[in-house]
Amino acid sequence: MEPVNVAIIYYSATGTVHALAQAAAEGAEKAGAYVRLRKVAESAPPEAISAKPAWAGHLQDTADVAEAGLDDLDWADAVLFGTPTRFGNPASQLRAFIETTSGLWFHGKLADKVYSAFTASNTAHGGQESTLLALGNTFYHWGGIIVPPGYTDPVQFQSGNPYGTSHVAGDGPPSEVTLQAARHQARRVVDTTAVLKAGRAA
Numbered sequence: 202m203e204p205v206n207v208a209i210i211y212y213s214a215t216g217t218v219h220a221l222a223q224a225a226a227e228g229a230e231k232a233g234a235y236v237r238l239r240k241v242a243e244s245a246p247p248e249a250i251s252a253k254p255a256w257a258g259h260l261q262d263t264a265d266v267a268e269a270g271l272d273d274l275d276w277a278d279a280v281l282f283g284t285p286t287r288f289g290n291p292a293s294q295l296r297a298f299i300e301t302t303s304g305l306w307f308h309g310k311l312a313d314k315v316y317s318a319f320t321a322s323n324t325a326h327g328g329q330e331s332t333l334l335a336l337g338n339t340f341y342h343w344g345g346i347i348v349p350p351g352y353t354d355p356v357q358f359q360s361g362n363p364y365g366t367s368h369v370a371g372d373g374p375p376s377e378v379t380l381q382a383a384r385h386q387a388r389r390v391v392d393t394t395a396v397l398k399a400g401r402a403a
């Protein structure tokens with residue numbers, strides 16, 4: 202079977218979503234996919250970033266992660282998007298990238314791909330599902346095929362978000378269970394995309 206191209210496109214200010222994105226990349230690679238792990242461009246003013254050491258430090262630590270471009274979306278058979286929750290919505294940095302995609306959308310290049318998403322919030326009831334569902338609005342517009350994790354693996358009953366892997370950053374860094382959930386989500390995306398790709402090629 203021809204390998205699946207997976208783009209993992211994320212924004213992370215202080216590293217939580219980046220950790221989930223890395224776990225998703227591991228899961229997708231282990232499932233046999235070609236993976237591009239890409240951050241979106243930072244747009245916050247330098248003085249806001251430097252006022253928060255964790256933000257400035259993470260930006261520096263991930264300087265070598267390539268920035269997402271439209272070619273990554275074009276290349277991908279499946280895309281996993283990661284974003285922190287910002288007042289119950291995706292971060293503006295990720296939205297800004299998404300809002301550069303009109304040309305691809307207009308030419309039908311975003312349709313029929315598989316999409317899935319993951320997030321982090323500071324508190325347990327801080328808007329994880331609303332953030333993931335908000336991203337889903339865009340996937341509908343693109344004509345995407347949304348593949349959520351649901352409860353398709355025992356790890357989902359421990360980490361518990363059928364909409365997409367989610368972490369409460371206020372509890373500390375993601376646990377091994379949450380990272381496992383991100384790997385599972387990515388594997389499910391790869392497996393589903395592989396079947397679609399093979400079916401279309403037949």
Ligand SMILES: Cc1cc2nc3c(=O)[nH]c(=O)nc-3n(C[C@H](O)[C@H](O)[C@H](O)COP(=O)(O)O)c2cc1C
Pocket residue numbers: 212213214215216217218219285286287288289290320321322323324325326327328370
């Ligand atoms: C402007 C702003 C809005 C936020 N809104 C929420 C929110 O609605 N609910 C919540 O639990 N956390 C909220 N947070 C906290 C972030 O979701 C949290 O810091 C983030 O998930 C950590 O991910 P990161 O380490 O990848 O940046 C907000 C943070 C900022 C800066």
